[in-house]
Amino acid sequence: MNWRKLRTFLLTVLVLCLIPATRYYQIDEPLIRFLKGPLAVDPLSLHLAGEFVESNLGTEQGPDGSVTVRMIAQQYLFVPHCILVPAGVPIHLRITSADAVHALNFIGTKYNVKVLPGTISEAQLQFPNAGEFKTACTEFCGAGHYAMRSKLKVVPREQFPVLRAEERGTCAAQ
């Protein structure tokens, strides 16, 4: 057996394993932030202008039926506190942090989204069945971390209402 070939092969396998591992454990986050350039959003002035002003938070339906959810994670709240989404539809989640590092975990599902101040974390979610999910912060963020929880309400697709502007951030719409 050619030792040299084997060595090259093993090295290639190692590198190929390392790439997803660095992404999975988010070791490359500083590098990605360096490559992406300056902060995508200013965590201190989310409320003044841009995508995360309070009237823009919550569930938004596009004209093509796509669903986007915008949220802010802050010490010690997820805003909006209750989100209404349709079942079986791909949901585009966009979330950013106003202060510390948080993580949005949908309890009982596979989704766990890390939220960093200054960047917008994006995720594609899909909930096949209707129901109510609780969410929790899974990254220690300070004194009130353990009470940082919110709700997600999944309703059947045909029952999902057309949300008015003031209903986006609540589960009150029928």
Added chain:
Amino acid sequence: MRRNKGRRSPNWRMVWIAAALFAAGTLLVVASDNPRERIPSYVSWTPETIAAASAGDAFRGMLLARRCEHCHGAEGFSAVGATPNLAGMNRLAVWKELQDFRSLKRQSRVMEPIADSLSSRDLVDVVAYYAKLPVFEDPQDNRSFPQKRPDAARAGVASHLISFGDGERGIPPCQSCHGPVAYKTGVPSLANQNTEYVLSQLEAFANGSRANDINVQMRTISTLLSDEERHALAEYYGSGLGLEPGSSR
């Protein structure tokens, strides 16, 4: 050749002026307030804002505060429960409220003209003075604080919410932002606040008549609290239980 070009070329100055006007118009349209965007407060806690708001002259503030003492008390404790106590209050918190009164982001018929009549430097000095006032009892002062104590069961409800919040409903503990465990930037201490004022503000946040909290924080939490819990919390703080050594301090 040159002469021809000179005759044909447009008036470049006019072109530049037209281009500048077009750019200015576009900028105006882009920068003008989008009616769909609601801005709760123009204050954002950047390091520059914090430095500017903390650089007050407390002595000058003391002279200016003669205007405030008719309602807020000579020692920063008001005689009427509906008026907030300002003694020992976080200077950034009071400064933000004054800014919001000025920009009409928080409504008050009394405070709007007063905040409007003060200059930016006056605001910074006044809040520096009130931040330095002590939170001691003074029997000779005409103050409504501390108020009646709630009964043990109600105090227990409030104490639990202040110390632990409610994880099931997602209510964070009050003390993780309002102290004494931790203070978020620009958050007032509540330990020496009046019952009536705390209650009125919790209710105002819950029904949306006060909406100057950054990123919908207090509006969300007040909506999650029940009516009884709001009363219990207000009575706990207003009776001075938050100042006692054994409570949550």
